[in-house]
Amino acid sequence: MSVKEKVASILEQNCGKFVSGQELAQQLGCTRGAVWKAIRALQKQGFEITAVTNKGYCMETGGDILTLSGVKKHLSHRCRDMDILVYDCVDSTNDIIKECAKKGEAEGKVVIARQQTGGKGRLGRSFYSPKDTGLYLSILLRPKMQMFRAMRITTCAALAVCDAIESATGRKPDIKWVNDVYLNGAKVCGILTEAAVSVENGGFDYAVLGIGVNVYAPEGGFPDEIADVAGAVADNTVSQLKNKLAAGIISSFMDYYHDIEKGGFRRAYSKRLMWKGEDIYIISREQKTPCRIIDVDDECRLEVEMENGEKRLISSGEISIRRR
Structure with a gap:
């Protein structure tokens, strides 16, 4: 993990609480300057981090950043x-x-x-x-x-x-x-x-x-x-x-x-499964075929009933389905 990722991890674990720059630097074995650089990068990335003199850094609660x-x-x-x-x-x-x-x-x-x-x-x-x-x-x-x-x-x-x-x-x-x-x-x-x-x-x-x-x-x-x-x-x-x-x-x-x-x-x-029991179209490059969805089989192929009563199993391939 980079210094930035480690800083984010520590602040996330202490979300809503202040952690001093000195404490972060000691935990990570780096300088306070490196911590500040990481904080700035995280803020630019969208993290809501408050910096207060003599208190340190606090990641705000309520955000939604993927980490x-x-x-x-x-x-x-x-x-x-x-x-x-x-x-x-x-x-x-x-x-x-x-x-x-x-x-x-x-x-x-x-x-x-x-x-x-x-x-x-x-x-x-x-x-x-x-x-x-x-x-x-x-x-x-x-x-x-x-x-x-x-x-x-x-x-x-x-x-x-x-x-x-x-x-x-x-x-x-x-x-x-x-x-x-x-x-x-x-x-x-x-x-x-x-x-x-x-x-x-x-x-x-x-x-x-x-x-x-x-x-x-x-x-x-x-x-x-x-x-x-x-x-x-x-x-x-x-x-x-x-x-x-x-x-x-x-x-x-x-x-x-x-x-x-x-x-x-x-x-x-x-x-x-959407549209089970409903009428759909099976759409391929060549045609649009009307049928009704019954269910799926053990391989999750689509079980359908054609308009003439014939039952078929449909594999994914180059097709899509659309509700009628």
Whole structure:
């Protein structure tokens, strides 16, 4: 951790209380000048830190800044030893984790960012990732299951996001098949899983799970191209919400992932499935097909009934669904 990160961690642990510059310098083994430089950098980053002569520095309560120490404080015991990095801005958290995977790093590496300049969405789309209003994270996985079960990773991630939002806010999200999380009819989260195949066994070499959450609406609103779809988890600033969401997503996902082969998540996914029993369109590049959603199967393929009564199982692939 850098001096800046260590200062932030100490002030977070003493949130609402003053800590002297001398005490900080002694704890960190650095000069008071280095502490002051770190404080200035944190203030520019958005931390509400009050500096008072002869008293020291105090991090104000009520703010919502994503920090490593804040995330770790809310993690489940199973996840406390995970290797987690928090960045101010990156091109893509998925790309960073891919490089970690190629270098042979262990499963469970997590990269979290406050902003992305090249966030990725499904079907080659970009994912809008503005500064300070969202949460963007990726997890390195090395699944032991076969590739045909890859959708289980994405569906477990969607469930984990729903669990985290409900736990942190009390609001109850739904899942639009296969991996979009909706709250009050608006999309608040997108999920993208990218994988590399092992030539030796036809299974995974690694998988990269990417999750982007709109925690708050950006100033001025969402861009026109997504304004009619996008929403946010919270209407106003909630203290520690980003840290709680990040920790909740990681903790809940790793719980599901631990038992992913057993498929016990299907029932929980089914309960959150949007438009179950309703008429929809399945949209591909070639056509728009009317049908009705029945449920999902054990692999979370969508079970639908066509207009002629025929029942089909739909995999994600290059398709999307829309309510009729």
